[in-house]
Amino acid sequence: MGLGVDKRIVANITAIGGFVPENRRTNFDLEKVTETSDEWIVKRTGIKERRILDEGLATSDMAVEAIKNLAVTYSIDLATIDCLMVATSTPDMLMPATANIIAGKLGIENIWAFDINAACSGFLYALNMGSSLVESGRYKRVLVVGADKISSYVDVYDRSTNILFGDGAGVVLLEPSADQNGLLDAILMSNGTGKESLHIEGGGSMYPASETSIEAGRHFIKQDGKVVFKNAIQSMSDTCINVVKRNNYTMNDVQWLIPHQANKRIIDAVGKEIEIEEGKTLVNIEKYGNTIAATIPLCMWENVHRLKKGDLILLTAFGAGFSWGSTLLNWTLD
Numbered sequence: 001m002g003l004g005v006d007k008r009i010v011a012n013i014t015a016i017g018g019f020v021p022e023n024r025r026t027n028f029d030l031e032k033v034t035e036t037s038d039e040w041i042v043k044r045t046g047i048k049e050r051r052i053l054d055e056g057l058a059t060s061d062m063a064v065e066a067i068k069n070l071a072v073t074y075s076i077d078l079a080t081i082d083c084l085m086v087a088t089s090t091p092d093m094l095m096p097a098t099a100n101i102i103a104g105k106l107g108i109e110n111i112w113a114f115d116i117n118a119a120c121s122g123f124l125y126a127l128n129m130g131s132s133l134v135e136s137g138r139y140k141r142v143l144v145v146g147a148d149k150i151s152s153y154v155d156v157y158d159r160s161t162n163i164l165f166g167d168g169a170g171v172v173l174l175e176p177s178a179d180q181n182g183l184l185d186a187i188l189m190s191n192g193t194g195k196e197s198l199h200i201e202g203g204g205s206m207y208p209a210s211e212t213s214i215e216a217g218r219h220f221i222k223q224d225g226k227v228v229f230k231n232a233i234q235s236m237s238d239t240c241i242n243v244v245k246r247n248n249y250t251m252n253d254v255q256w257l258i259p260h261q262a263n264k265r266i267i268d269a270v271g272k273e274i275e276i277e278e279g280k281t282l283v284n285i286e287k288y289g290n291t292i293a294a295t296i297p298l299c300m301w302e303n304v305h306r307l308k309k310g311d312l313i314l315l316t317a318f319g320a321g322f323s324w325g326s327t328l329l330n331w332t333l334d
């Protein structure tokens, strides 16, 4: 006998954790190395400072701290985790997967652990994968991490990127919901047309590390800010509107919009485009900049005291690929 519609398993977020490094890179620090100003950066991006992980440490170290924070705050025994999924585009190394390294550092053995690379959309991609695993009935405790040490790929002398990016990690635990409430729906997209506009070319199989690739600066993140900016607003807005509509809600029903934190002007433009009430959008970009796959879980984690059981929450992201999407969920934590 199959599962009846009313018996469908729904995944929900039952714990959350985060971590940012201590070390701050302020706009004033950047004034010293490139022709820019605090005033310009704040006006054009909303960013005041970012966190930078120490040399010698890697993405896995931040993820480990975020997971420990989750485990301590919510009394989670990590030995009970079925699956560890890490959204990152700055893995510690090309192989093994950062998820494997994290499991090793936490002493979790025999766990299904793997990475997902969808750049700044990575957390939403992973969240949907994680919820599908829970919905399948085969997995009961899935950790979904978003973590990036993007500072390893930022040319600190390039003012078109050094102002935007910082390091961080966030994590949520997904479990079957007791009352069939939680992650409701997701629309996730990619088109591959953004490759020229946002990329880190070096270090992959196309441009493996060599003197010439390093001389050409291929190991740094490069972007055409204007193209990214325009595509981000349209793509995030469209999927936000569609996911709300196809679940028979209106934007007035949404209590919180938690967008990827890439640029405050992008966040404001999306808010305007989808006509969400002012004050319903959560923003922390001023403190951390764009932490790639970590922005959404970090913003959720920092604002967890504001999220109330039953709140309808809309998440949206856009990143390299291009890749983008929106997720609708009911908050189920007290």
Ligand code: COA
Binding pocket: 035, 036, 037, 040, 041, 044, 045, 120, 159, 160, 163, 164, 223, 224, 225, 226, 228, 229, 232, 262, 263, 290, 318, 319, 320
């Ligand atoms: N400091 C000071 N001046 C700067 C500067 C900086 N860091 N960067 C550019 N400028 C100057 C330019 O030279 C230009 O001068 P001009 O008018 O004399 O030619 C002027 O400021 C405007 O530059 P422009 O590139 O048009 O700025 P912008 O408004 O597009 O802002 C970004 C640049 C990068 C902040 C913006 O395009 C952006 O955020 N794009 C999206 C990036 C993103 O989100 N990436 C990740 C996606 S997940």
